[in-house]
Amino acid sequence: MADPMRIRIAARDGLVNVRILMSHEMETGQRKDSAGNLVPAHYIRNVTATHQGKTVLSAQWGPAVAKNPFLEFSFKGGQKGDKVVVTWEDNKGDKRSDEAVIN
Amino acid sequence: MNHSRRKALQTGGGAGVLAMLFAAGVLKPGQALAQDWNQAAFSMKTVPEAMRALGAQSPAASAAILIKAPEIAENGAVVPIAIESKLPGTESITLLIEKNPQPLAASFSIPAGTAPEVSTRVKMGQSSDVYALVKAEGKFYVAKKEIKITLGGCGG
Numbered sequence: 269m270a271d272p273m274r275i276r277i278a279a280r281d282g283l284v285n286v287r288i289l290m291s292h293e294m295e296t297g298q299r300k301d302s303a304g305n306l307v308p309a310h311y312i313r314n315v316t317a318t319h320q321g322k323t324v325l326s327a328q329w330g331p332a333v334a335k336n337p338f339l340e341f342s343f344k345g346g347q348k349g350d351k352v353v354v355t356w357e358d359n360k361g362d363k364r365s366d367e368a369v370i371n
Numbered sequence: 372m373n374h375s376r377r378k379a380l381q382t383g384g385g386a387g388v389l390a391m392l393f394a395a396g397v398l399k400p401g402q403a404l405a406q407d408w409n410q411a412a413f414s415m416k417t418v419p420e421a422m423r424a425l426g427a428q429s430p431a432a433s434a435a436i437l438i439k440a441p442e443i444a445e446n447g448a449v450v451p452i453a454i455e456s457k458l459p460g461t462e463s464i465t466l467l468i469e470k471n472p473q474p475l476a477a478s479f480s481i482p483a484g485t486a487p488e489v490s491t492r493v494k495m496g497q498s499s500d501v502y503a504l505v506k507a508e509g510k511f512y513v514a515k516k517e518i519k520i521t522l523g524g525c526g527g
Contacts, residue, residue: 283486313408326479326480328408332495333476333477334491334493335494339490340490341479341485341489342486343485
């Protein structure tokens with residue numbers, strides 16, 4: 269399984285700001301290794317963030333998202349101490365889910 | 372006879388357990404299967420084709436969509452881009468990079484209660500126009516910005 273995500277969540281001005289750093293190669297499938305062989309594509313396709321069971325953001329990604337992807341967004345209605353759960357799934361079916369508490 | 376009956380019961384039992392798990396909310400059908408991913412749109416080679424695959428025939432240009440990105444990015448492997456929509460009723464925000472092999476880079480759906488602004492980092496093979504496609508109240512709108520790249524992002 270991939271390394272954990274780094275998630276920072278801060279409540280400010282009535283909005284909850286979520287910043288996520290995922291650990292993933294995001295290999296495009298177009299790069300060649302030193303032996304000249306094509307490196308197979310391996311990238312996150314789906315990202316979902318939920319707050320108390322409600323989806324607050326969902327995303328579909330292609331291989332153009334940079335390595336170790338960064339994502340920032342904000343939503344209304346979160347309280348300090350609430351949990352936000354972030355899940356990703358890549359094109360090989362690997363998944364990772366991490367949670368963080370609103371500060 | 373008995374044997375096949377037993378088999379039928381076992382199979383039926385298995386399916387029943389699965390149905391119970393679905394009903395109990397332990398497993399959701401959507402979680403058991405792969406999530407939605409727009410294969411057609413992500414495989415398109417041009418911006419208009421990708422937009423059509425997303426359901427946007429001829430999106431109207433809009434000044435209410437802001438693309439926040441550097442004019443010149445030194446490293447094409449990591450180009451920070453933020454998109455903000457000031458259109459009421461924004462449902463989704465999609466980022467396309469014209470000169471990438473497959474222009475569609477990322478698509479975000481924005482549920483009610485989520486701010487219509489997302490930020491991420493992308494790879495760009497060369498200098499290119501980037502497009503922000505926004506769906507708001509069922510209609511598509513678009514904005515574009517040119518980003519110059521000093522060093523390509525595709526291992527070059």
